[in-house]
Amino acid sequence: MKELIEKQKFTGLSAAEVEEINAEISHYEDKSAVSIEALKIVQKYRGWVSDECLIAAAELLDMSPAQLEGVATFYNLIYRQPVGKTVIHYCNSVTCWMLGAEKVRQRLCEHLHVELGEMSDDGAYTVLPIVCLGACDHAPVVMVGKELCLDVIENTVSEILGR
Amino acid sequence: MATIEIDGKHYEAQDGQSLLAVCLSFGLNLPYFCWHPAMGSVGACRQCAVLQYQNPEDKRGRLVMACMTPVADAMRISIEAVPASQFRRENIELLMINHPHDCPVCEEGGECHLQDMTEMSGHTFRRYRGQKRTHANQYLGPFINHEMNRCIACYRCVRFYDDYAGGNDLQVFGMHNNVYFGRFEEGALENEFSGNLVEVCPTGVFTDRTFSAHYARKWDLQTAPSVCIHCGLGCNTAPGERYGQLRRIINRYNGEVNGYFLCDRGRFGYGFVNSPERIREPLLDGRSEITPQAAVNYLDNLCQTAKGVIGIGSPRASLEANFALRTLVGEENFFLGLNDIEHTLLSTIFNILRNCGIHTPSLREIEQADAVLIMGEDVTHTAPRLALSLRQSARNATFDLARSLKIAPWQDAAVRELKTQIKTPIFIASVCATRLDDIATDTFHGSPEDIARLGFAIAHRLDDQAPAPELMSDAENSLATAIAAELKQAKCPLIVSGTSCASIAVIQSAYNIAKALPSKDKQLTFTVPECNSLGLAIMGGGRLRQAFERINEGVADSVIVLENDLYRRAHSQTVDLFLQSAAHVVVMDSLRNKTAEQSELLLPTATFAESEGTLVNNEGRAQRYFPVYAVSEPVRGSWQWLTSAMEDSEWRHHDDLTAACAQAFPDLAAIAQVAPGAAYRFKGSKIPRQPERYSGRAAMFANINVREPAPPQDLETPFSFSMEGVTAQVPPALLPVIRAPGWNSNQAVNQFEEGVEGHLRGGDPGMRLIEASGNLAWFNDIPSAFKAEEGQWRIMPLPHIFGSEELSLHSAPIAERRPAPKILLNPLDAQALGVVNGDRLEISRSMETAIATLPVQIETTLPRGLLGVPAILPENQQINNPERVTLKKVAAEAENKPEIFL
Amino acid sequence: MENLDKPLTRNIRPDRGFATLADYENTGGYQGLRKAVTELQPKEVQQWVKDSGLRGRGGAGFGTGLKWSLVPMGDADSDNPHQIRYVIVNADEMEPGTFKDRLLMEKDPHQLIEGIIITAYAVQSHIAYIFLRGEYHLSARRLETALQEARAKGYLGEHILNSEFNLEIHLHTSAGRYICGEETALINALEGKRANPRAKPPHPVVSGLWGRPTVINNVETLCNVPHIINYGVQWYKELGLSAATGTKLFGASGRVKRPGLWELPMGTPIRDILEEHAGGMQDGYKLRGFLPGGASTDFLLPEHLDVAADFDAVAKVGSRLGTGTMIILDDKTCPVQMVLNLEEFFAQESCGWCTPCRDGLPWTVTLLRDIIKGRGRMEDLDTLAGLVRMMGPGNTFCALAPGAMEPLQSALKYFREDFERYIVGNKTLLEAG
């Protein structure tokens, strides 16, 4: 799977990507303001932002690749390395930590046979820590893709993944 | 004015200034990192903390960052108070957590701002027990080393490189304590001012790669004040030498000229001084058996006996050397060594500067302009440091807005965040895209004629007395109207032009515009190609063509060529014929070149680093450079060769020559006051070129002779080749090195300025020779519009910062950055010729054989009918406007390297 | 009119999904807007909000009406850059332990939108941005839908409710990083830059987004605005129990019986919140202390339970009301490890701009880790105290680092023996989880 991702030849941003990025541009006083949105749009289609995509997006926004990379590397939700199809974010902030986040992490990693940040062999999952997901009254909390999973206690991990 | 109290002492300061700047200008030791005198405050490093008391009763005070605090009347602060000094000590401790302990092998060592500030803050004991974070380094090209582990994240590099110098390939990546300053990928830093990172970075992250190749500590370098010889702006430099080798060049502050910054050509172009191409001994007919004395006798004899001796001067030689030659051969036999176009351009410029009554600004004044029009120049390539100043003037509209919002101009980030539609109007009319286009409000691309016509049209719109061109297009007319309107509104408009598009009309139109401007404070400046171009123009003399005629017509039979490669100035055949026709050819130069090869007698001359002299920059500022180290016989300064050949001359010393030159030309009268003469003594002694910690003096030549040699004597300047004496309070023109107690880096300059970013105490070096007076009439020669002709192209040499200047090209790092030879073509022309990027075209002069075959690069901004050729080869220099050529596509199989056969 | 004592959450019921536009309109929604644009001058709206005593719910508690009144209003038709003004909603909620804005956006998005429109009217801004944290996917969906509905109904867009007032609202979803919640860093993020904070002054109300005057308010703050306009200043003031006005979302997480979020009058005693609403501690756990308003507030102890939950009262006992969502430290959780978790968060989220925070927080983490691993030394506690002093308010470029130091500073004060126990060798008996 990893090899597969690397092998896909880059032929420029897709028409859909360019269109979505251009639509965002109209919301701001200046083109480069869209940098973060542009990266997120690319990521929506491709899962992560490769060097080629970053260079192409920079060109679209009249920025240098270095300028866009400076932005990309600041934010933690922009992936500059391949990640699994679904990213599992487990909250490791204070309340979740107190109520068992570490065990949740262990279970997730064991279950998927990955270390944090790695892609599972089938390319389906990557587990990453995330800061407080704003659901502390239901700690510990995990976000699978875009879905928030509440009150995750360790023995429901496989259940979450089944969803 | 405000009275402020610092640690119980009272000081007078300007209201609203940054407190840090003010403290530094009082000579107080307050450490800082992120602040920079030219770049203002951002409050990132937190090193400049002081205690501020709210009122006279307040005993506790609160910490404030001095750099972010505006001075106000009755302000009471303490630098020394324990909470402040403790905070600064602990802040340094934090900065040092990840900083490696590699000072002994770090090239910044001994002139490191971080070392200085660490000492100043009193952090001496390390409490941190964890691991240090490490980074990988990048290859950044031939100029700059990268050692990221030394980074203290002050953000000055990106603030200089991006915000100040307009680069975009050096950025900051990552966040928290893992910020990385570098490029997207390895490769040469693209910006032409990258070398300043060496001085802007307070640690050893960015160091001078050319210096690494032959490194020595700052305290081991012998230094003297110098002037950059690589363009006409005359930036002040401080070259350093050890073991008879020039090791590096750093900036020497001059408040009116270069301020804190140099361009990369000026900083890294010095390698020619150490080049194996240097001429080291006199050669007679190519053989080295002639002694210096015999050479002098030969020269003397030649002048006595030859049928006629003419002298060809040089815009890259000092006033004194040119004047000595002129004296030796006689005024009527002295030629400036400029071809017709150069000669006419320079005398036109001199005439305008001298007689037009419009102020020619210094670079500092240029930064104040509130509207700019650039006529025909890509200044980044022709007068690089000027481009950096224009970049600052581009911000003036924003500064005005900031003022109206009560944001101090030194609040750097806050001012830059004011992104509005208001921009300083900057217009660039040029042959094709320039490196300043990103700050331009509008650009115009055309042939020199069309640029000049636009200029005349603008002048006419400003003042209907000014002649108007006929038959302008609607687009040109409306552009002219728009530019005129902006310039008219400006309080301090600036017109920039110069010699690089080789058009008198462009220069004259620039004058007409300046003349037509209503503002009292209008400014007009011209770039000139070489370090003493304007000096030569002031001195005056015959044209190169006339020199050729003298010999070819047999009026004279001998020629002395002073530091001038004539093959850069005229067609080879012409120069060949000339040199062959002369019975005796004497060439004086420092580097081998084609002219030198043709000499009967070749005299080895000292470079700027080994000799003294006066140069006049484009502003008309005369400046003196001094030998950094004693050159060994038989190499001598050109002026020395020449004066020793004048048997009955009274000029024994350089000062005599300078004085005589000043006396001979009213316009040069002030050159004698440029710097104190050789008799100057400070506290009874000469000024040492060597710092007081200069090491190894007793042993450094032990391999030659175990006895410590007596230092060479310097009879020509106020400097000694030794470490005895003091440098702290000498006149600015004689400051060899910037250093103060506790301040070992170049940042010590704040101890020498009248207020931060101000003039040097005692006045910035240099004397302005020309002040605006008089009033010239309108120029009326308006060229007709350029018309592209079927099958014919006009060659436009395009100067390049790395490659167009003769001497710097002999330094390998500069040569490495020279662009590849190529020809630029308009896309439609390329289409008509059936060529695409990378195809090769053969260039021929009409009716003649091919002169070059070069790959094509399509350039959308180049007008049709023009052919852009980077002026990076000696041969390109003599491709003269308005030469027309034909083009022929070369079959693919012939493909290989570019070939030039001129 | 129902549930006038819980204006913010009256449409939010556990038995219902979320409030639709119709639900919202049925309980008086968009009446405040109608009143504002048809009956009130912008300055009057500002004045009402000022008079209501509404203080920012983003953590700092700055007077909302006062903030608006600092916006230079400029001439209507001059070409001065102040002509363009922006309103930004700070919906970056990322402070650990804070979970109030998400609820407001997911469950009653129109309430926020109405608040934004009235705010924009009050400062005559024609473009507003919702700066939403990237992980709040459901909020994003609900807000997008609500924005479309509002546009369709004429609450948003050109000539709002047939008035002369126009407004466009754009939803910007962020790409992570806690520092984006700091208002000036948020502006940089919105401009597509690295989210380093900006120096103040100039304050955003004078020079904010692209140098234009910009009002930034928290989600909850703005949700109060429609009700103040709709029901009046007097009504709003009377909602509060103490001198403080209005209601506030209070929450509790940790080992309490019923972790959750409740809308209660400002000034409700902390004891009521923890014992009555959160149901007290879980069986087998005792209350050891609590962070009253998110991760960047000082610990308080059981002895502080009777303090009123309002900005001034909590400040008086040495902490901050912050976001009003409390994190409970029980007697089986090690306070040193809890502080380490918090400091790891802050060190990781430091933007890297200023020295004390960038390099001081990682050192803090190293020291705490060393202490917990049994490698600590007594003088490390002095070093930690020194770091707390160094990163005190005003010493760093923004308030992240001082916030980070609050739990550490109070832990060193209240739980010193827990630190010392590690150092002298008897490891803690407590374990997390």
Ligand SMILES: Cc1cc2nc3c(=O)[nH]c(=O)nc-3n(C[C@H](O)[C@H](O)[C@H](O)COP(=O)(O)O)c2cc1C
């Ligand atoms: C590090 C840091 C993070 C912050 N995060 C948030 C946040 O997520 N949401 C928020 O509303 N305010 C946050 N704030 C406070 C904002 O800077 C600002 O004070 C607030 O948005 C103003 O709105 P208010 O007056 O309505 O409270 C944060 C402040 C700091 C220093």
Ligand code: SF4
């Ligand atoms: S305190 Fe300094 S480093 Fe930390 S987040 Fe604020 S500005 Fe960034």
Ligand code: FES
């Ligand atoms: S110099 Fe003042 S904070 Fe850096």
